[in-house]
Amino acid sequence: MTAEFLSRIQFGFVMSFHILFPAFTIGLASWLVFLEALWLRRRSEMLRDLYFFWLKVFAGSFGLGVVSGIVMSFQFGTNWAGLSTVAGNVLGPLLNYEVMTAFFLEATFLGVMLFGWNRVGHRTHFFATCMVALGTLISSFWILAANSWMQTPQGYAVVDGVIHATDWWAAIFNPSFPTRLVHMVLACFLSTALVIGGVAAWYLLRGIWQDKARLMLRCALGLVAVAAPLQIVVGDLSGLVVRAYQPAKLAAIEARWTTASSVPLTLFAWPDEQAERNDYALDVPHLGSLILTHSWDGEVQGLKDFPVADRPPVAAPFFSFRIMVGLGVLMLVLALAGVLLWWRRRLFEHRWYLRCWIAMMPAGFIALLTGWYTAEIGRQPWVVYGVMRTADAASTLAVSSVMTSLIVYFVTYMILFGFGSWYLFKVLRSGPEAAPPRFGFEATAARPLAVADDRREE
């Protein structure tokens, strides 16, 4: 076992753990903006209760995202010194822009959002919620720009073995960036909507919080009904970019060994990397060409066209891609069934349908992770596609050091995940109780004047 191999395992692990929380908070922050905006308009207690309920969930998930995110910002230096030295000129500035435009914004206004209810006016509080949501979206912009640049690098030159940026616009808006950004943000919204709908279905089945649960389920269904079909379109566009810029990745995803036109779509197979063929393949003729090239007999490159040293692993991208797409289709079915039931005014009547929502609660996160595995394993053996190999990116470290850190991260994250899930479960189980009223309204010098105006409104 080499230190590089362990570093890869570690990065995959800490990244997989981390990504769940920002993904959830990107969706939740926008949901909170929606709830608070609606509350400002209608001033119904129900909306305020819902806001505070999801705010609790948001706070916990944001906290876990922050602490696991700090780990990420140091990984590039601790374990990937080679990458930082060679590509730091491009990656560093993008990540630094993320900190300056997003992280500070989120972190600072989060304080006002969580603790400021009694200290600022309603409008200011709403502004804080909006800034947090804006921060989460800006953050996804920069991180996707950095990651997409590593997938489809543009706007650079290699000088003395070090990458220099020559055109920042081209580097940021690199070919895969627009589709991948939209794909990721939609994935975050879908994951969050499935959780919100699942929680609502759980209350409806238990016969508690009926009004609030109905509102939540309607909103979640509405979002999934719009986002799930859209996501399939964006995913398809993303596939076209992969075909144009990372043909070896596409070949691995589809387990295509030989270059051919009018290729079938392999629904299932057992790819054998040694023998360079698929066992037990279940093929649909022409469908592969149709989906991948948008023509009946378009040509798709096979893995045998690439030297063995430049091929990604096949099984992992092949299967993880299929899990992602399968879950995407299930989301679409869930939404279509829901729209049909809603149209017939039976959305809340069928227990089987509500159970489906509960079953689908983790689906968004699983699809998101498997999507990332497809993207990241599929671009191997490159860390910066076609420019730098992953093997050259690792730090020179003792195997024992990386083994230690891997074990420590694993144990720490299991503790966090265990307690975090338990506390989340407790919050969800007790449900959207009545939010505490604004208290302590005696005029004190410490309180901004804006509060006095709100007081009259209540």
Next chain:
Amino acid sequence: MELSTTLPVVWFLIIGFAIMMYVVLDGFVLGIGILTPFADDEAQQELMMNTAAPIWDGNETWLVMGGAGLMAAFPRAYALILSSLYLPVLAMLIALIFRGVAFEFRFRAHRSRRIWGVGFHAGSVVAAFAQGLMLGAIVEGMPAEGGKYLHGAFAWFSPFAVMTGMALVFGYGLLGATWLVLKTEGRPQRIARDLTRPLMLAVIAFMIMVSAWLPFLDSRLMDRWFAWPNFLYLSPLPVLTVVVAAWLWRAVLADREVAPFVLALSFFALGFLGLVAGMWPNIVPPDMSLWDAASPPSSQGFVLVGAAIMIPVVLFYTAYSYRVFRGKVRAGEGYH
């Protein structure tokens, strides 16, 4: 002057500023964690934590700013420092994780409440110690060739680094105590006040010891300080430090509320400036200069545009959030 000459200097100052902001702002939050065992009961501990709950996250972001800024502006220094201090960095990150989640988890917990109280304290102490250790190791020097560290995985472990580690624990403790004097009243404030004086004595003692030790380090960090006429130009720094220390001592004795915190921050900032002045023009002693480590003007210039706009904006809304949460924190007040 060439951009490739001036930009690294500007970035040296920006990153120095970011790290200093981190040290003083997260310093007092870590200091609260270091001092929680001195509280009489769980309720007081919670009150102490609540004084920082709305702002700790923003404070900690300066660490990420320092890290990302270093990667953007001095990628070689970023790679060298973090990969050669692998284990102390790991210890710091894990400690910061437990410290950070404690804010949220402790509030949600019932039976496991004590665990997160301990996590908050232990996380704060270990994070402070690890940061001091890293500072000591950098000051001692990290000889490298071709960007690769020449020593082993435990080379950072030295008596000097252990001392700077301990110094930072006491230093953060002092910041935490003066913050609590500012933000609390009654019994918790009394506890913090009683801690301020011994902590101050310890910090001054550590500062004298570190200063006395510096000339004997291999990195020859202090040569710059004692070379004529540098000493003349730099002399306001030690003079000001002594003045601030004396002023702080008097403010503490006079039971002032605001002054000790402000003075403790200034005291810390001056100490930090002294070290940075000693390191100049190296970003990693003994011989990686800021120009050796710098990214090209195409990178430094690009981020500088953002930094020039965003850092003032960040400082503005940070000040706003401190204003929103100004005043004494009382028991039972304000979690979401």
